[in-house]
Amino acid sequence: MKFLIPLVSLSLVFICGCGSGGGDGGGSRGSARTGARVLNTAIDLPPVSLSTSAKVGETISTVKFAEATGFAELPEGEQTISVQSVDGASGPFKFSVSIQNQDRPQILVYGLRETNGINATLLEFKKLEIPDGFAAVRIAHGAAGAATIQGSVGVSELPAVVSFGSASKYLFVATGTTLVKLTRSADSKVITNQQVQVDNRKAYTFVVSGELDYLVIGSLLED
Amino acid sequence: MGILFIFLSSVNFVYADQESLLKDKNGDQTVSILAFGDSLTYGIGDGLAPGAVVEEPSRESSPGGYPKRLQTLLGVKVTNSGVPGEQLVADGSDRFVRALRSSSADIALIMAGSNDANLQVSLSSYRNSLQRVINAASALGRLPVLLTIPPPGGNKLPLRPFTDSFTREQERAAFFNQLPLADIARAFKTTCKNINNCELLNLPEGLHPNSLGYDVMAQTVSATLYGIDIFSENGATDLAVALGVSPSEIKVLPDLAGVTKSAALSELGNY
Numbered sequence A: 001m002k003f004l005i006p007l008v009s010l011s012l013v014f015i016c017g018c019g020s021g022g023g024d025g026g027g028s029r030g031s032a033r034t035g036a037r038v039l040n041t042a043i044d045l046p047p048v049s050l051s052t053s054a055k056v057g058e059t060i061s062t063v064k065f066a067e068a069t070g071f072a073e074l075p076e077g078e079q080t081i082s083v084q085s086v087d088g089a090s091g092p093f094k095f096s097v098s099i100q101n102q103d104r105p106q107i108l109v110y111g112l113r114e115t116n117g118i119n120a121t122l123l124e125f126k127k128l129e130i131p132d133g134f135a136a137v138r139i140a141h142g143a144a145g146a147a148t149i150q151g152s153v154g155v156s157e158l159p160a161v162v163s164f165g166s167a168s169k170y171l172f173v174a175t176g177t178t179l180v181k182l183t184r185s186a187d188s189k190v191i192t193n194q195q196v197q198v199d200n201r202k203a204y205t206f207v208v209s210g211e212l213d214y215l216v217i218g219s220l221l222e223d
Numbered sequence B: 001m002g003i004l005f006i007f008l009s010s011v012n013f014v015y016a017d018q019e020s021l022l023k024d025k026n027g028d029q030t031v032s033i034l035a036f037g038d039s040l041t042y043g044i045g046d047g048l049a050p051g052a053v054v055e056e057p058s059r060e061s062s063p064g065g066y067p068k069r070l071q072t073l074l075g076v077k078v079t080n081s082g083v084p085g086e087q088l089v090a091d092g093s094d095r096f097v098r099a100l101r102s103s104s105a106d107i108a109l110i111m112a113g114s115n116d117a118n119l120q121v122s123l124s125s126y127r128n129s130l131q132r133v134i135n136a137a138s139a140l141g142r143l144p145v146l147l148t149i150p151p152p153g154g155n156k157l158p159l160r161p162f163t164d165s166f167t168r169e170q171e172r173a174a175f176f177n178q179l180p181l182a183d184i185a186r187a188f189k190t191t192c193k194n195i196n197n198c199e200l201l202n203l204p205e206g207l208h209p210n211s212l213g214y215d216v217m218a219q220t221v222s223a224t225l226y227g228i229d230i231f232s233e234n235g236a237t238d239l240a241v242a243l244g245v246s247p248s249e250i251k252v253l254p255d256l257a258g259v260t261k262s263a264a265l266s267e268l269g270n271y
Helices: B065-074 B088-101 B114-118 B123-139 B154-177 B184-191 B211-226 B235-243 B263-268
Strands: A005-016 A035-040 A048-052 A059-063 A077-085 A093-099 A106-112 A117-123 A134-144 A148-153 A171-174 A176-184 A190-198 A203-211 A215-222 B002-014 B032-037 B077-082 B107-111 B143-147
Touching (some): A035 A048, A093 A106, A093 A117, A106 A134, A106 A203, A134 A176, A134 A190, A190 A215, A215 B123, B032 B065, B065 B077, B065 B211, B088 B107, B088 B114, B088 B123, B107 B123, B123 B143, B143 B154, B154 B184, B211 B235
Parallel strands (some): A134 A203, B032 B077, B032 B107, B107 B143
Antiparallel strands (some): A005 B002, A134 A171, A148 A176, A176 A190
């Protein structure tokens, strides 16, 4: 027989005063030196799983919609990485990659099942040289309902519109708090207006997920 | 140098092997629930006893149904966000986001599909809409809990194949998203004496539960939120202890042979 046990829990929280201070801007970074991450931006898609031909039969990561995850570890070398919805109905989307020297590819999963279907893009993932005093930020566009978006990160305007299912080039922005402003190109409808924290010589992907006029989530993830 | 903070965070009700889902997710020091759905959430047909002849239950009533009972049983705030006649695929999923944004609920109970079944919307559209609301709830920091639909009977018996299909979609969604499922359909199947003319429904109308039916729904949801398998041999006793009531007050019957467990769930177990 089971018994109900009311437990009054005491939570102990240690806040460390050491370190560089400041947040990571919402980013989350796995411990893997080489790894991959899925950006699941499709609002009507179940979680997606990531696997690699280098680890046959193993799911190395499962990612929910708009979930900020770290990088799942990948071995170095040539391999095919695959993304598929956990119900098996979307994908697999396969990408051949050569992983070396701390490469960490990201796959943007986007679209709507109900209308045009789901697709996936492998985002550029070579390591950047970032000047001191700056961070690098790019925009990954997965918000359905906007064929292209435009905007700025801090004082830097995006040099070109960003198409649905793609990412912009990296912009170098001054470290600290910065404002990400994005609008739909067609009618300047505001998609997000979000302050984020970026740290010195770090690279980030700001990903917009969901669907305009329903729910859009903006997340800054450390690359 | 570290600074130590100690604070009283919450009261967690823990069972021998399962844990309550009633947790303060948003840190506002309270646990609250949003019950989202259609007329079966609003509580149409409530207040009518088994045996009453009901051709069409009144739609003039105030909200009641299982959310009101749940609030009493659990002692937490439960907001009734049921809109009679609403389809999930039409207006429901949009309203869901608005309702969540205007609520501080930690848990979103989702029971929708009766009107979609009535209008025979496609299974894929229902599946996609259900996934949209699940994703929206999770992205907004709420715990989605899915509720299956009571099987229609009486005059609405022809709707059964459609509601059964939607119930299987809810089971699939719970499985693939690893979410809790309050299996109302199974509770009706174990508890009704005759599922085609179930005494938990207003008859002969056959779609909306009566007072007894809403009791069964509230108890089934309570068990899910407490992490209790209401269909197990000890389920009713465990729930009675959790709720502080007599076991004789638990109206949901167990499913000892497992015969009413969905075939879909068994298949998914092999996924």
